[in-house]
Amino acid sequence: MTVTIYDVAREANVSMATVSRVVNGNQNVKPATRKKVLEVIERLEYRPNAVARGLASKKTTTVGVIIPDISNNIYAEAARGIEDIATMYRYNIILANSDQNEEKELILLDTMLGKQVDGIVMMSDAVTPKLHQSMDHSPVPIVLAGSVDESNTFASVNIDYFQATKDAVQMLIDNGHKRIAFVSGPLSYTINSHYKLEAYKTVLNEANIEVDEQLIIADDGTYDSALEAFEALAKIENPPTAFFAGSDELAIGLIHGAQDNGKKVPEDIEIISFENSKLARMVRPQLTSVVLPLYDIGAVAMRLLTKLMNKESIEDHSVIIPHRIEKRNSVK
Amino acid sequence: MTVTIYDVAREANVSMATVSRVVNGNQNVKPATRKKVLEVIERLEYRPNAVARGLASKKTTTVGVIIPDISNNIYAEAARGIEDIATMYRYNIILANSDQNEEKELILLDTMLGKQVDGIVMMSDAVTPKLHQSMDHSPVPIVLAGSVDESNTFASVNIDYFQATKDAVQMLIDNGHKRIAFVSGPLSYTINSHYKLEAYKTVLNEANIEVDEQLIIADDGTYDSALEAFEALAKIENPPTAFFAGSDELAIGLIHGAQDNGKKVPEDIEIISFENSKLARMVRPQLTSVVLPLYDIGAVAMRLLTKLMNKESIEDHSVIIPHRIEKRNSVK
DNA sequence: ATGAAAGCGCTAACAA
DNA sequence: TTGTTAGCGCTTTCAT
Numbered sequence: 001m002t003v004t005i006y007d008v009a010r011e012a013n014v015s016m017a018t019v020s021r022v023v024n025g026n027q028n029v030k031p032a033t034r035k036k037v038l039e040v041i042e043r044l045e046y047r048p049n050a051v052a053r054g055l056a057s058k059k060t061t062t063v064g065v066i067i068p069d070i071s072n073n074i075y076a077e078a079a080r081g082i083e084d085i086a087t088m089y090r091y092n093i094i095l096a097n098s099d100q101n102e103e104k105e106l107i108l109l110d111t112m113l114g115k116q117v118d119g120i121v122m123m124s125d126a127v128t129p130k131l132h133q134s135m136d137h138s139p140v141p142i143v144l145a146g147s148v149d150e151s152n153t154f155a156s157v158n159i160d161y162f163q164a165t166k167d168a169v170q171m172l173i174d175n176g177h178k179r180i181a182f183v184s185g186p187l188s189y190t191i192n193s194h195y196k197l198e199a200y201k202t203v204l205n206e207a208n209i210e211v212d213e214q215l216i217i218a219d220d221g222t223y224d225s226a227l228e229a230f231e232a233l234a235k236i237e238n239p240p241t242a243f244f245a246g247s248d249e250l251a252i253g254l255i256h257g258a259q260d261n262g263k264k265v266p267e268d269i270e271i272i273s274f275e276n277s278k279l280a281r282m283v284r285p286q287l288t289s290v291v292l293p294l295y296d297i298g299a300v301a302m303r304l305l306t307k308l309m310n311k312e313s314i315e316d317h318s319v320i321i322p323h324r325i326e327k328r329n330s331v332k
Numbered sequence: 333m334t335v336t337i338y339d340v341a342r343e344a345n346v347s348m349a350t351v352s353r354v355v356n357g358n359q360n361v362k363p364a365t366r367k368k369v370l371e372v373i374e375r376l377e378y379r380p381n382a383v384a385r386g387l388a389s390k391k392t393t394t395v396g397v398i399i400p401d402i403s404n405n406i407y408a409e410a411a412r413g414i415e416d417i418a419t420m421y422r423y424n425i426i427l428a429n430s431d432q433n434e435e436k437e438l439i440l441l442d443t444m445l446g447k448q449v450d451g452i453v454m455m456s457d458a459v460t461p462k463l464h465q466s467m468d469h470s471p472v473p474i475v476l477a478g479s480v481d482e483s484n485t486f487a488s489v490n491i492d493y494f495q496a497t498k499d500a501v502q503m504l505i506d507n508g509h510k511r512i513a514f515v516s517g518p519l520s521y522t523i524n525s526h527y528k529l530e531a532y533k534t535v536l537n538e539a540n541i542e543v544d545e546q547l548i549i550a551d552d553g554t555y556d557s558a559l560e561a562f563e564a565l566a567k568i569e570n571p572p573t574a575f576f577a578g579s580d581e582l583a584i585g586l587i588h589g590a591q592d593n594g595k596k597v598p599e600d601i602e603i604i605s606f607e608n609s610k611l612a613r614m615v616r617p618q619l620t621s622v623v624l625p626l627y628d629i630g631a632v633a634m635r636l637l638t639k640l641m642n643k644e645s646i647e648d649h650s651v652i653i654p655h656r657i658e659k660r661n662s663v664k
Numbered sequence: 665a666t667g668a669a670a671g672c673g674c675t676a677a678c679a680a
Numbered sequence: 681t682t683g684t685t686a687g688c689g690c691t692t693t694c695a696t
Contacts, residue, residue, distance in 0.1 A: 020676090021682090048673085048674080049387075049448060050674095052673030053674055054383045054688090055383045055387050055673080055675090055688045055690085056673075056676080057676085060383060062447070072408075079402050079403070080402050083428065092447065094427075095415070096415065096425070097412065097419075115424065116383045256614075282555050282585075284588060337689065338690095348690080349667060362665060365666085380689085383688085386690090390672075
């Protein structure tokens with residue numbers, strides 16, 4: 001019932017090899033033959049079976065994409081970058097959510113390798129030893145997107161989170177603040193948050209400002225948690241006058257928290273965010289934010305993967321995309 | 333170099349058929365044999381080749397998911413619902429963005445069918461004749477998620493957009509408004525927006541309120557467009573006192589637009605949204621909104637698809653999920 | 665309970 | 681330029 005390459009060959013009075021050649025754009029086919037075959041393909045509505053092709057050629061033209069959570073805008077943005085470039089290079093993507101759960105990541109890796117993907121793009125906060133080992137055993141290239149591999153074993157695409165955070169906090173320090181709070185999601189599995197915290201502490205130290213653990217809040221990363229964080233910090237002795245927020249959502253929570261407490265941003269409280277999603281402009285005042293180019297990170301990661309799959313030589317397999325700060329109105 | 337079922341069979345002194353049986357959980361294997369095979373599988377780190385399996389069994393345990401844009405929260409939420417249920421039933425998903433572009437949709441459908449997916453979940457605003465025809469020709473089941481199929485040919489999962497919008501606008505009418513604006517994205521390709529517009533007109537008519545085309549704005553659906561829409565509508569003679577917004581993003585733009593014009597929400601201007609994403613709570617006042625259960629729509633669609641792929645009988649292939657309005661503070 | 669063998673639909677030498 | 685043929689790694693009758 002389904003039309004196979006054999007049916008086309010018979011109808012066109014050629015061998016399957018010839019049909020295969022025209023389907024695959026091989027030039028060694030006489031134009032007349034090609035035309036004839038193409039006509040039969042059209043008439044029979046022949047559609048090559050990619051599974052059979054994959055088995056025979058050992059290439060599936062599909063890549064696996066493992067991300068924490070597609071419903072989180074951060075990852076969705078990156079996923080779009082990945083998919084766009086994948087499409088550009090004629091790959092399809094198998095997308096799966098890991099929820100930053102090592103066990104799921106391991107299973108997903110295995111499943112995808114079982115499906116014979118040609119490569120994998122992975123976003124994960126923690127490349128644990130087990131994960132590292134599984135990735136090492138992969139028969140196909142893997143590139144990390146938005147995740148730093150400290151062992152420098154795997155290809156990866158990132159911005160310099162450490163420096164970017166330093167820049168952001170420095171901006172606050174330059175505006176005269178001594179009491180600067182750090183608000184993020186869970187340090188254990190909010191992507192790259194520990195680099196941010198390190199940078200925060202480092203830059204404070206460099207400015208001879210004491211690091212006060214009270215000012216470091218790592219809750220669940222939600223809007224509400226930021227609202228509560230502001231509330232709680234407003235009550236302490238010598239409360240913060242400026243905030244570094246790990247994401248736009250947190251920054252908005254902080255702004256609303258400040259406003260609920262009768263504080264004006266940026267007059268009384270200055271807030272800098274780290275993300276710059278479209279949310280950054282959907283709040284008053286609009287957020288000054290480190291721009292985290294998620295789409296680009298995804299796109300570059302996928303592009304890098306295509307090179308790796310193609311066995312092209314790579315200059316540097318750990319690429320750092322430049323970052324910048326978009327100045328709006330939450331910082332003077 | 334790669335371990336195949338044949339290697340396992342040889343090492344375990346059984347036939348490949350037996351190995352296949354234990355891998356697939358077939359009960360017709362003596363426990364001792366099973367144990368022996370399992371040991372060899374572990375020792376050799378054998379991983380079944382899903383492509384070969386797919387070719388032989390004609391099942392790939394992967395489904396195609398065609399959505400407009402994964403970086404749009406609406407679709408990302410639905411995608412997560414789809415993926416979660418897919419995972420639950422041991423399917424993987426091939427995810428692709430169509431940008432609501434008919435040509436891309438057609439190509440994607442073809443590509444996925446070529447990859448022998450076992451089924452497809454599709455989100456598309458307009459099931460055009462061509463698309464309809466291609467879908468009709470599909471050898472595997474397709475279910476529409478969040479997209480109404482007026483011909484009732486395909487399985488689909490939706491809420492009652494018409495009734496939901498009527499409920500929302502009615503709420504504004506009940507609060508005494510006569511000048512109610514309708515703000516949405518492009519009517520031609522914002523999902524289900526034409527149902528919303530019809531409902532808006534219908535309920536206005538029912539309340540003997542004249543439909544004023546001036547009050548109907550269908551721009552690009554962005555925050556900025558809503559800001560501008562408010563601005564523009566504030567200047568007309570007899571400006572609107574209430575707004576129906578097609579999405580949370582638009583509603584937030586409207587709120588900010590109102591505030592920029594010195595109006596208070598909900599005292600001076602009432603606004604009701606249609607989406608209820610997490611954004612609905614991230615603005616002051618928080619949005620009263622029709623809840624569009626995207627995750628559920630995706631999840632139910634995928635569940636429905638599993639039944640269809642399994643050739644189970646379906647009660648009704650057009651499922652309507654109940655809707656409700658979440659009351660917050662943008663409406664009195 | 666187990667094995668033998670015939671495909672699944674295609675690619676890729678190798679020949680011609 | 682075209683055809684022949686041997687797999688790719690697995691599932692699935694059909695025997696035994």
